[in-house]
Amino acid sequence: MRYKLKHIVLIFFCVSLFFGCSINKYIPENDRLYTGAKVSLEMDSILKNKSLLKDELENVLQPEPNSKFLGMYPGLYFYYKNQKEKPGFINKWLYKRFNEKPVYQSDVEPSQVEEILINRLENRGFFYSKANSEFIEKDKKASITYTVKASKPYTMASYNLDTLSYPIYNDIKESVASTKFKEGMRFDLSNMKLERLRIDNNLKKKGYYNFNESFLIFEADTNQYKNKRFDLFLKLKKEVPERAVVPYKLSKVNIYANYSVETDSINTSITQFENKNFIQKELFFKPKHLSPFVTLEKGQYYNAETSRNTARRLSTIGAYKFVNIKYKEIDSLLTDSLGYLETNIYLSPLNKRAIKFELQGITKSNNFAGPVLALTFSNRNLFKGGETLNISAKVGYETQLASGANAGLSSTELGLKGELIFPRMIFPFKINEDFFKYAIPKTKTSLSLDYLNRSKLYQLISATALFGYRWDANRFITHEINPISVNYTQLSNTTAEFEQILNENPFLRSSFDQKFISGLTYSFTYNGMVDTQSKHQLFFNSTIDIAGNSISLLDKEEAPNEPNTFLGLQYAQYAKADIDVRYHLKLTKNQILATRLFAGYGLAYGNSEVIPYVKQYFSGGPYSVRAFKTRSLGPGTYNADDDNNGAFFDQTGNIRLEANIEYRFPLFGFVNGALFADAGNVWNSKENTSLPGSKFSGDFLNELGMGAGFGVRLDLQGFVIRLDLAAPFHDPSKDEGYNFDVTSPILNFAIGYPF
Known part of the structure; x- marks a missing residue:
């Protein structure tokens, strides 16, 4: 109806x-x-x-x-x-x-x-x-x-520190010297609480293990003024414990590399490495690989920030379930100016082996649907250095549900992937560890083999090898670089019907002919959304993908006006870059205005006339323009309904532009709602006569697919189940202008927020 x-x-x-x-x-x-x-x-x-x-x-x-x-x-x-x-x-x-x-x-x-x-x-x-x-x-x-x-507020005339005992007086005085308090500031109790926290944090970095911000008190004196001004004094409360005003040093660092409550301390052995004591019943984690994660050192002053940094670094290894750092005061060494702490780091390991099973239901814009089964086996701490081996296998099957030209087609997919992750940087030259103060990089290597059989069309075998690094520069910034990224594809058992499709679409044939892809990828991410309480939250990601340049130095010319080869294989040569910017404005505690802008461009050059099919962009779907089915939008004004053969393939291009805006608000309980609008499309930079209207032009704004709708989200403690109902109000493949077509809505089911 x-x-x-x-x-x-x-x-x-x-x-x-x-x-x-x-x-x-x-x-x-x-x-x-x-x-x-x-x-x-x-x-x-x-x-x-x-x-x-x-x-x-x-x-x-x-x-x-x-x-x-x-x-x-x-x-x-x-x-x-x-x-x-x-x-x-x-x-x-x-x-x-x-x-x-x-x-x-x-x-x-x-x-x-x-x-x-x-x-x-x-x-x-x-x-x-x-x-x-x-x-x-x-x-x-x-x-x-x-x-x-x-009434008119009271403002500050001066801010002073009362005389305190040594050594804490000098340290508090140094902290007060860098205060943001200044003359003329309005009296504000919340700012005073923040000032106490700031001073306490500074003291915690200088060894004051037992200090607490509640030991500080502010007093305001208005007796000297008649115009609502006051002098502010910072003092220590009476009866502050003597231990609180004394800095502490670390006397020793003990690391329990395989800790459990049942551990028998009598049968454990102690290994000393870099002034740290590694205590384990038997060799579980090699000290030389575990030591770099521990930034606490014997003889340094206690520092709460260093302690948290150590705990965070140890948690990123992937071999431990719990990381617990405890300090024990050594009363016999306490003086009126210095104390000592014994540091004990308890590391409780995860189960060495684990199996994960996943079942997914897949639906696509070309009316293909079917199940996907995935099984992953993990072996942690494989070589006693925190390494993780993941072996994944998947089986997928899709079939054409609707009648038409593609009725009876089916697709079978088999995949096998092995991944080995090292919680350290494997590099031929030593790199200064100060460059990785926040986190130690992880080295990732992987090999995968995929088999795809599309009935009545072709079989495709794809093999991929990857070697790269990933590390967090700080709380917000992440780098990921893969200096070795190799992909090989082999198209076989093509039918006469598929050969006809390739003959009619030279761009598609060229994208499949490029059997070898070898290059480098780099990704930079800034994620300011980790500050969930911030009113303004920004996310930025940029990815660069370059392939074929190094291979071009070793290629072989087969024939004039034909692509060169490497080891007898035609290889791809291209450069691709994209950016993803997201901004969230927190209107109230539970209401957010979320926006996103994505732009990407791929340039084929040298040995290639077109970017490989697997590297092209697509638009439409639950994480894109939701008023259009997955991979069904574009390229440009191309209409797939007029092309029965092409409808079997995803609609892709080498240029992509998208923009989204979404207003999120609570409904009741754990149910949230959203109103949204999306716009986007993909294009080809070169004319493809097989896809009329696909070339990018100056009129690209009028070629954006646009839609709007509303959604319901079940937020179960961070696990979000999302239903978005959207309808298009501008379809670039139809010459109908702007018309809100509520008779053809698209229901998107997804896990997690779209952006």
């Missing part, structure tokens, strides 16, 4: 009206449903960022009103329905998952909220402020407005 847009809007309106009005009859006669509150802020002085102060005040308003969705109260409705004597099975089920207890006007305590608002203002320096409130009642609902009158 087909609906026009106005019909859908009417349905939403009716449902909203039903839920919104149907709850009124359940509200008690002597009460009203509480619909929320707002703050009206009045200032006695000019204040920068007044909106931030207002937002903070609104965050403390209580209670929270019942949640709404499109003007409805679904949680409240299901709560009321369950109060019936016989609510029924469906209502009980909905009640357990979505119900919300009603919040009434009588549940609001305006006087308590006013006290909290005044308290927040005083914490920000607005002393002697006032607040009052007024209910706004309408029918069976009520809201409240709090009017807050903020």
Whole structure:
């Protein structure tokens, strides 16, 4: 059944009206449903960022009103329905998952909220402020407005440190010297708490193992001023333990490389390496490979940051389940100026062997569908140096579900991959370890063999070898470089039907003829989204893929005007680069505006006229333009519906441009919603007569496939199941202009967020 847009809007309106009005009859006669509150802020002085102060005040308003969705109260409705004597099975089920207890006007305590608002203002320096409130009642609902009158704030005249005992006085004085506090700053309790934390962190880096920020106290003196100014003094509280004001050094570093609670310490042996004691019952992890991960050293001052760095580095090895660093004070060596700690690092290993099984269901834009089975065997700490061996096997089968020119076609895929990961850098020359202070690189090697049989068309054998490195430069930046990346493909058992397709599409034939791909890939990633509390979150990835340059020095010319070969094989020569930029704006605690821009370009040159098929771009699908099926968009204005043969193949190009925007918001419980719009396409930089309209031109903006829709996401503690329903409003393959086609929606099922 087909609906026009106005019909859908009417349905939403009716449902909203039903839920919104149907709850009124359940509200008690002597009460009203509480619909929320707002703050009206009045200032006695000019204040920068007044909106931030207002937002903070609104965050403390209580209670929270019942949640709404499109003007409805679904949680409240299901709560009321369950109060019936016989609510029924469906209502009980909905009640357990979505119900919300009603919040009434009588549940609001305006006087308590006013006290909290005044308290927040005083914490920000607005002393002697006032607040009052007024209910706004309408029918069976009520809201409240709090009017807050903020007085002129107190500002700082000076910031000083009281005299303390040695040696902590000099260290705190050095920290205070780098403070951001300055004359004229407004009194702000939260800033003082941050200043205490900053000083505590600096002291923790200088050996003060027992110090705590709660030992510091601020005192404000206003006696010398009459214009709301104050002097700020930093002091130590009385009765601070003597151990807290003394720095500590590490007397020894003990590493339990194979720790378990059942470990018999009597039968363990101790091996010394680089001033560290490696304690293990039998050789589990070679000290020379484990030692570089431990940045704690005998004789250095205790440093909380170094301790965390060591724990993080050890966790990245991939051989350990738990990393626990404990310090033991040596009382006999404690003086009034120095203490000593014994460091014990307990490493609990993961199971040496593990098996992972995966079952996937695959559907494609050409109506092919089928299961994929994958099995992975892992062997950890293979050579007693943290190495991990992964052996993966997969079996996949697809068949054509719909009738038409491709009916009866099927695809069988077999794959075998071996991967060996070393938690260190294997390189012919020694590299300065200071370059990898944050994390030690991992060396990855892999070999894979894949077999693809497409019935009535061809068989394809593909072999890949990879050698490269991956490391984190810091908390945000990751580098990955593969200096050796080799791929070999062999096309065989081609049918007459497939040969005809290749003859009609020289670009497609050329992409399959390039049997050998050898080159280098490099990827740079900046991920600012690890700061989940930040209002502005940025992600940036750039990848460079270059192939064929080194081989061109050793190639052989077969015939004039024909591609050269290497070891008798035609090889690919190209350069490819793309960027992926994502920006998230956190509007509120649970609402995010997410955007993404992707651009990629591949240039075939030298020995190649076209980029290999496996290296080309595609567009459409649950992680791309969601109003179009996977790999079905483009290239350019090309219409695959007019080409029965080409429809069997993914629609690709060597240029890709995409942009996405998505508004994410909570619905109820662990269910979130989203409204989104996507645009994108792929093109060829050279004219392909077999794919009319595929060449990139100056009119590319009008050739973008565009769509919009809404989604529902189940966020189960970080595991996200996503359903996105999208419809196109501009299809570049059709000469219909901009028309929101809600009669042909695409339902996308995926795991995780799209960007």
